[in-house]
Amino acid sequence: MARIVGGINVTHVPYIGRAIANNLQQDAYWKPFFDGFPPVRDWLAKVKPDVAVVVYNDHGLNFFLDKMPTFAVGAAPQYQNADEGWGIPTLPPYTGDQDLSWHMIESLIEDEFDITTCQEMLVDHAFTLPLELLWPNQKQCPVRTVPVCVNTVQFPLPTAARCFNFGRAIGKAIESWDSDARVVVIGTGGLSHQLDGQRAGFINKEFDLMFMDKLVTDPLWVTRYSVPDLVELTGTQGVELLNWLTTRGALGGEVTKVHANYHIPISNTASGLLAMEVV
Amino acid sequence: MARIVGGINVTHVPYIGRAIANNLQQDAYWKPFFDGFPPVRDWLAKVKPDVAVVVYNDHGLNFFLDKMPTFAVGAAPQYQNADEGWGIPTLPPYTGDQDLSWHMIESLIEDEFDITTCQEMLVDHAFTLPLELLWPNQKQCPVRTVPVCVNTVQFPLPTAARCFNFGRAIGKAIESWDSDARVVVIGTGGLSHQLDGQRAGFINKEFDLMFMDKLVTDPLWVTRYSVPDLVELTGTQGVELLNWLTTRGALGGEVTKVHANYHIPISNTASGLLAMEVV
Amino acid sequence: MTTGKQKRVIPGTTIFDGDQARKGYALNKMCYSFNSEENRQAFLADRDGYCAKFGLNEQQKKAVFDLNVLDMIAAGGNAYFLAKLGGIYKLDMQDIGAQQTGMTKEAFQAKLIAAGKN
Amino acid sequence: MTTGKQKRVIPGTTIFDGDQARKGYALNKMCYSFNSEENRQAFLADRDGYCAKFGLNEQQKKAVFDLNVLDMIAAGGNAYFLAKLGGIYKLDMQDIGAQQTGMTKEAFQAKLIAAGKN
Numbered sequence A, B: 001m002a003r004i005v006g007g008i009n010v011t012h013v014p015y016i017g018r019a020i021a022n023n024l025q026q027d028a029y030w031k032p033f034f035d036g037f038p039p040v041r042d043w044l045a046k047v048k049p050d051v052a053v054v055v056y057n058d059h060g061l062n063f064f065l066d067k068m069p070t071f072a073v074g075a076a077p078q079y080q081n082a083d084e085g086w087g088i089p090t091l092p093p094y095t096g097d098q099d100l101s102w103h104m105i106e107s108l109i110e111d112e113f114d115i116t117t118c119q120e121m122l123v124d125h126a127f128t129l130p131l132e133l134l135w136p137n138q139k140q141c142p143v144r145t146v147p148v149c150v151n152t153v154q155f156p157l158p159t160a161a162r163c164f165n166f167g168r169a170i171g172k173a174i175e176s177w178d179s180d181a182r183v184v185v186i187g188t189g190g191l192s193h194q195l196d197g198q199r200a201g202f203i204n205k206e207f208d209l210m211f212m213d214k215l216v217t218d219p220l221w222v223t224r225y226s227v228p229d230l231v232e233l234t235g236t237q238g239v240e241l242l243n244w245l246t247t248r249g250a251l252g253g254e255v256t257k258v259h260a261n262y263h264i265p266i267s268n269t270a271s272g273l274l275a276m277e278v279v
Numbered sequence C, D: 001m002t003t004g005k006q007k008r009v010i011p012g013t014t015i016f017d018g019d020q021a022r023k024g025y026a027l028n029k030m031c032y033s034f035n036s037e038e039n040r041q042a043f044l045a046d047r048d049g050y051c052a053k054f055g056l057n058e059q060q061k062k063a064v065f066d067l068n069v070l071d072m073i074a075a076g077g078n079a080y081f082l083a084k085l086g087g088i089y090k091l092d093m094q095d096i097g098a099q100q101t102g103m104t105k106e107a108f109q110a111k112l113i114a115a116g117k118n
Ligand SMILES: [Fe+3]
Pocket: A012, A059, A126, A189, A190, A237, A240
């Protein structure tokens, strides 16, 4: 059976793509963000995953409001990145793992998750940039991928409890996959930020740090909050932390922290990074 | 609060559209099928629904395998019918009920159904023809509509138990809608038929009759069967009976039979009709 | 591509599961395009070019050219999408049923009627 | 269009719920089209015609012409889609944040940095 080696949660912001393209990693503005990654890359070099299941949210590239899924799972041989309208460089395609995709789809629907299956799927910066940050300077991303897209765009969003349980079901699916592959689960987005409204620029350091701590030790703590609570506490886009929670769910019971980083701001966002190993 | 007046399950087959267009209702081939409807229309005239929630499956008009939802709920102001490639007449647009749509979406996601929301949606023969059969010869369908689409196309399909519970959650949503509207739930598709493979033409009268009976008296009986069991018992397209089961779920506890009809064959299908009133 | 998992066998029946969906994606996508009259005409005008545009493999193209439904299913075709290809050739469901069961259309229709008698 | 249901109020914050999604569909659909360079150029070449093609109402069109983000949100715009319109005008997220909060860009950036200090 396949083995989950751990999980990594990491912020996504389009401008990270521009910073990478322009080699700004050691620039004073970007350094505190990029310096978080080497210890996580070292850990990845040690645990050697073959496949990454990437839990993210689409930002209006693959999904529009005509067909907006709560949970979508990719089942394509390859995933293309594409123009999102912001002039950030388009990255090369990602190789899918269709065997794992279909095994997950079978298992998740059997477990009563009403997913949308995507045999063709464009992946945006929320999928590509975290992979680029974790495996930099590669012609081709060295792991096979399965995209899992969570709706954080159009309310109502899935509840925190539903996301956590969805993550658990993803973990169960991976661990029942008849393969000797090593799988890492990656969650992207957050932490606190709000792009829109008079409250634009809202950031909540205290909550973010508590969230990162609780995610390791007591993830169900998050489920006490409704989605509107989370918007109030973390901003309209801060709710992307649901992807972090889903990822944590996939890791199951106990985890240890491999490495964490937190820095304010990159763009309008409190950036977080949290790598966890399954005990 | 809104009130569910009852539910109607009815077979859909594209060629019904041609029979209606060519006025073949009293033709020997079609008469046993069309003669089932007058008593149900009389009942509708009596219970006077304002809105129809229509549980059906798309046949490759609105959904392709690039984005295939397990459960989709329409939230459009209007739903267009369109060319499905078979030369059956395209019917005029249907008026949506966006208030009910969004109330259902809120309630279903709160109840942990991971639906896909559709603010634009083409509706195929499985949606249009049952409405045409129930309200014939109208310039414009006299009820507002909310389409609910269940995946019966690409396996894995939702389990029978999940469909029944989805129906229950739909019923709960309707009944908690702050409106004095009267709502009928309509399920379309089935009964036993198989279009593809060496077993094409397979029909199972015994199971169909049992199913129609149990749906009224003991709908959980159906949940003892896995989806592959249902394919074996009712054919590859017979599984569309999941739409009937979902509809029955929406009616809640006890129901009485208003009228039923069963006839073999229309096209390759065992046709069923079952109107139920909530006790 | 197989998962090694034991699959349910139902004689004469192909369940359109992940294996089928993977295999048949290009074929089904082409059939999905036949919702448009313009596309149906484009197909009829240049079947070879149209199949190539959707990336059908040789097995799929041959099944389409032969209008052989069982071969299309073996190549990953899904009944709901294939029906749109049948529509182009004005094949109704009894034509398609007869072809797959190796019966005349009359015999196939008689079989359907007989199913209502028992 | 309102459901009568009590909505959660979060100051300075519009939750993109069903009411917003209904109101803003045309605007958001237009913004979604801006994933394509060809569409972005078509918009710039004829903003009026492009807005009309997507059926924007007067309120939405005015907000777009004024490039006023708060007005776009009031007209049903969603941040993720609106960002693509901002991209056409090379507005970054601090430009947009500054505009909405009535601050200079420098003051808005200072506010973000300050959020990390406490
Ligand atoms: Fe984001």
